[in-house]
Amino acid sequence: MAKKNLSDKEIENLLMYEEIPSDTDSFAGGDGSDRDQSKIEEIPQGEQQLLLGEDLFPSDEEFDSEDEVPLSQLLGRIQPATQAVPLLAQTVRPPKWKKAYTILAPDNFTTASNLPDETTSLAASQQMTPLKILNLLWTDDIMQHVTFHTNLYAEQKGGTYKPVAADEMPVFIALNLVMGVKKSPSYRDYWSSSPDLRDEYISHFMSLSRFSWILGNLHLNDNNLLPSRNNPDYDKLYKIRPFTEMLRESYKKNYNHTEKIAIDESMIKFKGRSCLKQYMPKKPIKRGYKVWTKCASSGYCLDFDIYSGKVGNKVETNLGGNVVRKFCEGLADKNHKVYFDNYFNSYELQVDLRQKNIYACGTVNESRKHLPTLKSDKQLKRGEYDYRVSDNQMASFMKWKDKRCVLILTNFHDPRNEVHVRRTEKTGERVEVPCPLALKDYNENMNFVDKFDQLKGSYAIDRKSKKWWHRIFFHFIDCTVVNAFIIYNCVSRTLDDMFIRICWHLLI
Template sequence: MITSTLLIPVCNESAYRAWICDNVFRCIIMDNRPTSRVNQQFRACDLTTNMLVDILAEIPSDTESAASDTGSESGETDEELQLLLPDESVVEFEEDLNEGVCAESDSVHILSNATTKFSQEYGSNISSNKSSSTEIFGCLFGDDLLDHLVYQTTLYATQKLGGSTVFKPTDINEMKKFLAINLLMSIKKYPSYRDYWSTDPVLHESYISDLMPRNRFSWLLGHIHANDNSQQSKKGEKGFDKLFKIRPLLDYLSKRYTESYKPTEHLAVDESMIRFKGRSSLKQHMPQKPIKHGYKVWVLANETGYVSKFQLYTGKIGQEVEKCIGARVVKHLSSELTGKHHKLYFDNYFTSVPLMLDLKKQGIYACGTVRKGRVGFPKDFENEKNMSRGEFQFRCSGQGIMALIWKDRKQIQFLSNFHNIENMNTAFRKSKDSSCTEILCPDIVKDYNTYMGLVDKSDMVKSLYEIDRKSKKWWHRIFWHFLDVTVVNSCIIYNEHCDNDQKTLKQFRLPVVASLVVAISSSTPNRKRSQI
């Protein structure tokens, strides 16, 4: 009976490089004899390049091997130790796609993935003629969307007030002014929006109060709308959409975000939260997130923090519980990346073996952490208690999927469909006595730590100046959130267009506010209550 032994490198780079030895020495397959002989002669930490050359020199050729099979003096040829070269059969776990299970076989495989180099154009897809912050913001949040908001706001006011109350319809100039005031309020923050119009000279903000009367601002805040309520299907009817009230805005921005920016080589899929503490069936509770209550948004983010695609989570549809939701979300968000050899990173909520296989077939490289006990993940790894910091173990499949566990403070599991185990880095960790220790760190760990935080990067930039507008209407928080995301995306594109004029988010936000204000009509706003 043939058993398999997979070597675990010791925790220093020189020993590991000796273990690799230019990718020639792969693994040891031995028979059922005690392992002491192998451990004494072929431990990875004791190998040097010269020793490996001597070992390989003793490997018989095909003709010599055949002769020894027939003319062995001892008759014990089957018990001789054999070394496998890279192109031979090795330990692998084979995926059964119908059941999603990885089965351990009787051979060992060291993954040597050959990835296609990323050669796509990436970055801004907006004409270089549009170089001002106003023009770039207008490409993502255009006048056609503003016209839609104006029409739906007036329609909603008509439906709500009927013919009993006379009101002043809004127009595109007033809508721009309204949005400009909200963007400015995210920089100049007061406890209540009414404080900007306060009669107390300490609180009074003349710039905002001169743009629009307080009562008119309140009226727009209460009547702004994005869809026709009379067209909404009732719950249980065909075509019912939980996001109906905000659907036109989401569809519009999703399309503009995708068209305006070509994805970078490395991208990340992760959850983002929109703060909301009111009553809504869409609200989620995520105790591990900085924002614990609110709406969950799946986000595809680039290396620059640009949000290319997003999808709001609406919860369970009907009475059926959706299975493999993580895989569905990743496939939806990465649908535009097919065949372009992007590298996609996601956490253990999404990662599974079947997903890695599907993405590899579509020409998308992917890497992610994986939860313990996930179906298909090998279960024969060494116990965590027997591993030291910096040690790792791995298994590889014939389809090019690598499963790896790496010990830091605790054991971490990874899956990848493009990483090579030969590529190695080091990391520094502090000991209890404050001394720094250098440990081995596989490329898969380094890349994951580098690129997994792209969605968090986008959230961090947005949080610097975001519209924190409380409302009883559940969809208002979503509206203001994506207005902020649009400003962040526009700022990223602007900085790519203008290398010599880099702007912070605040420096970019102020010209956008100024341009929206300048666009208003020269007529003086009417302050009479009867027309509000």
């Protein structure tokens, strides 16, 4: 059998063996890249950089002769500089998990007003009205944008038409809002000749033909500039992109981030044909457009991003973590607390956020990388829990048993802190069982997006259309009204039928 000569690279890989951890240490890493970090921590700071990739080999000055130089260093000289890849720079170091470790305590959040100075001064001057609040979010620029592109689309279609006047578009939007309160099977019923269907109030402001014409020609971008599908600049959301970006900036500008923030998925109901449509069987709205949403503790929508699927043929990895990182831009070193569910959560994300002084908590899938093995479900009784803390003191992992086991991964909760929660037994008896404080905190603060969806669904426009983007447009009209409602509640606690007030002010 012929002998095979090993290449220089293969020899180096064989020489770079790893120290096998003892049975008493708990490592989590499923990618085969475990490394004893305690060995690195014992080395002085200047020498740690050598292990982290600046230079894996010592200089020749440390040896008296060429014979004492390690073979691995000699092999390193043979390799070109472009091929020398640091060993630890390619993957995240798997942590060691122990109960003896303690997590770093969070810093206090600097209390700030939820409203910016401009809104606060407007409220102090006693000039705050529902219409003025709505105009803070749905600005004149947005209204002019919608009016301009509606007329542009009618011009591009050709034929004779009457352009939408500056005062017609607010009336059109207001009529849709009122139709969300007084629902009929079809919008044509409001102009019906039958007295039991006709609505004198709605039909008074605009004729049926004019309302139908505006609805049919409604547009938010120039179709002639739409890039082809083969163009690198092609955007699946081109038809609504300028409109949504203007709204995002408006939402951010008119409300400050609260200490506690929730990030979750929201759904826009749509059952037609669209490449953007998602199916989520566990959501109340199972088919429609997925929207990543960031909400404040009051339910105010601080930011959003419509999910458009993969870009090109490239499959995006770690999508949930990237969504959280994008929403947390600008929050570094402000000690905010962010809550999200197991779709987004991971050990790498928790460490990344903690390094930026952003505190995070959420449920997690047990199959995520770098998590330790805790007690099995059968070993835990109701009210019992098991936990581990990472050696870098930036993550704690807990499993608590209720009817089922719940897994929590957080970067600021001490797992030894516990509270008692009330549970109902099969006999109907109410009992108190111990529970980690992290889980109670998560349950109390994870529902901010659900609170926003609940407010929005109370009087949603719910306009059906064959045009895929119409659903998104009317969805964000509802979102703007909800945000205006929350701002109004911050400055006035004597609110009566604010929704109708906004509609009425727009109509007159």
